[in-house]
Amino acid sequence: MKIGRQEERSSAISTSNAETIVVRGRDLTRELVGVVSFTEHFWLLVTGSMPSPAQRRMLDATLVAIAEHGLVPSVQASRMTLAAAPEALQGAVAAGILGCGSVVLGSSEAAGRLFAAIEARSAAGADLEAAASTVVREYRDAKSAIPGYGHPLHGGGDPRAARLLELAAETGVAGRHVAIATLVERLLPGLLGRPLVLNVSGAIPAALLDAGYPLSGLKGVPLLARTAGLIAHLVEEQQRAIGFVMSHAAARAIGYDGEAPPGFKPSDEA
Amino acid sequence: MKIGRQEERSSAISTSNAETIVVRGRDLTRELVGVVSFTEHFWLLVTGSMPSPAQRRMLDATLVAIAEHGLVPSVQASRMTLAAAPEALQGAVAAGILGCGSVVLGSSEAAGRLFAAIEARSAAGADLEAAASTVVREYRDAKSAIPGYGHPLHGGGDPRAARLLELAAETGVAGRHVAIATLVERLLPGLLGRPLVLNVSGAIPAALLDAGYPLSGLKGVPLLARTAGLIAHLVEEQQRAIGFVMSHAAARAIGYDGEAPPGFKPSDEA
């Protein structure tokens, strides 16, 4: 059945005939394979044009920064899934990607929207500090977390955020969004009553939006990067099976507090 | 409960403390972010060591070659999923990745296993052509497709395969597996009674195995590459919604041939 509006009937990403594959207007095998890096290709795919060296360097840096951070929940879900379903590596990757959500890795895009909202209000005439304070107060009053700030392990400062801002300055891409990201970090203690450091999910959109990467593609950066980390973990899982070991430890950490039939004796083994 | 053997209790990919994130033995922010490309980082994550320039170039070329080929089934599934569930980009990426299976994109790994089987038999003393013929006959007799050969659109030759083999020669990585891949293509008409061209999923493992990339990580290459293509399609889907348009056309292509209650009149609109 016809669902939704159906006005759009074309795509501008790729076409092909028997001899030639066209990607974003280029002949894939003559102009891209062996010529551009995967990072340049990703920028081209998403935006339709080739990145400048500074843009490429900034995108490489963010992808490298966010690709891997040990046995986080999404990696665990992915390795447990491979242990249970070794016939489908793609299923284990998918299970890991599904954990890149609003709480853990999707905050890059949410932070990008925060910065864009501050920028929009400032472009409409407000002083930048006033614009930032107003928007942050709206988040606070709606009891929303401030995306891009705070970290469970790196409470004293996320080393990846510092490094990305350093690179943004070094490559000359740093602009309005980096300024907003730093300003918000400075304002937060006054607005929330406690300091919250800029984290990697705040630094990524600040640097990439300044570099000209589109807001609508921001969530794709942690997703692509983590896919690389997940694949490394799944290659390791095939050699060192720890999926079920983690699952066993996780189950033992949780008690059962429901009812039980008369005479039921809990197992020593969770 | 304790499922499976539980001998392994460690991982060698990443660890961290409050100040430092370690990835494959390196300080992530000092030694990797801003220093290595995403492709080098992926090789490091999977193998534990940095690639040589030739290895990096070959990996870049394979990732670029396989990232995008238009509105293939996995891209359609992904765009339809975003249209139906726009709140979760990660779900749409996952739906697309789930279609990278044995028939469509997973054949890189399967072709790698084919070449490895021929290489193993040859290393055990057989003449390479005899080894290849024997292994291909086993596939044929088991009525298995020969992974890495044939293409629905590029029947006269997959331009990506040709380009990847050219690069393998140019970078000097071409060796035993490229020789096997080409040999099999030459033998197929005699063994199967019809020619089947080497496709991109055959050229990728040939080039990468010769470059020293591990067999167990082969399926990760199309998975990572297609994630980049999927993200580009999902960014476009947010601006040009064609997910439901494709679904409408797909439904109209299929008739209903089950029973119907008396008096039921089919809709003009599928």
Added chain:
Amino acid sequence: MKIGRQEERSSAISTSNAETIVVRGRDLTRELVGVVSFTEHFWLLVTGSMPSPAQRRMLDATLVAIAEHGLVPSVQASRMTLAAAPEALQGAVAAGILGCGSVVLGSSEAAGRLFAAIEARSAAGADLEAAASTVVREYRDAKSAIPGYGHPLHGGGDPRAARLLELAAETGVAGRHVAIATLVERLLPGLLGRPLVLNVSGAIPAALLDAGYPLSGLKGVPLLARTAGLIAHLVEEQQRAIGFVMSHAAARAIGYDGEAPPGFKPSDEA
């Protein structure tokens, strides 16, 4: 690392020892298997207590009503995924489930939240019609769709909605939420300037909330029901492969309007 608050350390759903599996306080094999229906078991799993006959009948009716509606986008995504990755039925089911999102099937829960908001405002002292009008106006002013109303095919009335409300009356569960659902349908022409019929995703929460099923479990009803439909389609796909046929038709419906290299001739075949 420690993410989020970690106060909860127990679950009340199931425990076991070597001889006995306990589910919601019952001995699974003695008290449930062969004794209760799957629908009763689902209600028990979600709520912790057994349903009354009226509750069971209402839950059965909603699950049957929403399980299947032909080649909708999620079914297409699922069948295409199986065609591409036949080694993993679970992956094809997962791809289909991922399309049960806010636009297509998740609206049951969203409609439940709409009704609950009206009920809350009314419980706080407002006249029910005033409460409904206020809440619907808020949705309209925020340019949000009114969840549970309107249907692309059944614009004259969704036959499943009518039948579910009929059953809610017949079983005696119909109460406050059914009244609200009907009231909103009556008010919509005046508030939106055009009629919108109550659809199945509006009738499900109305009937189930009145039956005592929890709001937080509402999205589980279409998810469980569609899983049944998806499995039927995947069994059929194994016998009648239409996944790639649908994909071919879908691709042909979409043109390419990007640039192309000089001399590139589009394929006759999309």
Added chain:
Amino acid sequence: MKIGRQEERSSAISTSNAETIVVRGRDLTRELVGVVSFTEHFWLLVTGSMPSPAQRRMLDATLVAIAEHGLVPSVQASRMTLAAAPEALQGAVAAGILGCGSVVLGSSEAAGRLFAAIEARSAAGADLEAAASTVVREYRDAKSAIPGYGHPLHGGGDPRAARLLELAAETGVAGRHVAIATLVERLLPGLLGRPLVLNVSGAIPAALLDAGYPLSGLKGVPLLARTAGLIAHLVEEQQRAIGFVMSHAAARAIGYDGEAPPGFKPSDEA
């Protein structure tokens, strides 16, 4: 592009017009909603005809038996995914379903294929015991696990298997496949040198194949059943967040044995 053979162009599951939805030849709202149970509807969807009372009872029993068994890996993956991505319940369900693979829950179908292979060999003239011994020896020689036998917790006998066979006898469906399942259990000590009990994934196909349920739909039974269990866990996770607690415990169970930069001190906190 045209992938695969494209001979099939119809489906027999559902069609509809503006007034009527047809499912397997029935008018959904008049003949099914409020009339049949969800379990009967599932049988109808998969097979095209309504189950007898014995068939319905056997399908109910298997679905109830396999729906829930505590904090198993797939449930953990699902709850961790919801914790990280609470905006998409469907993603968390999908992540759990992806863990229903060949090792953990998909063995129902694999056991069904084992029984069918024995039955086929016996139908071809062999004595049943000889047929069973031959097939089991083939699995053993290929170093394949015997699907449907053995359990990490219920080594002395899986109580669900016993109960399902009891019901198969009671309902009169028990036949050839139940006989084979019991025979294999009796032969295993002699063939493998150690006893392995029939588990729930062996009892399900034995009972359902005898009841007339199709082999190609067997994997759908644990998939549908576990979806019910997953939904219950996700409703609980929204009230009692243990996803990150499990993840924290799982991470602490695994050490890091890779290299580290000079001076790096591991965190006390994994």
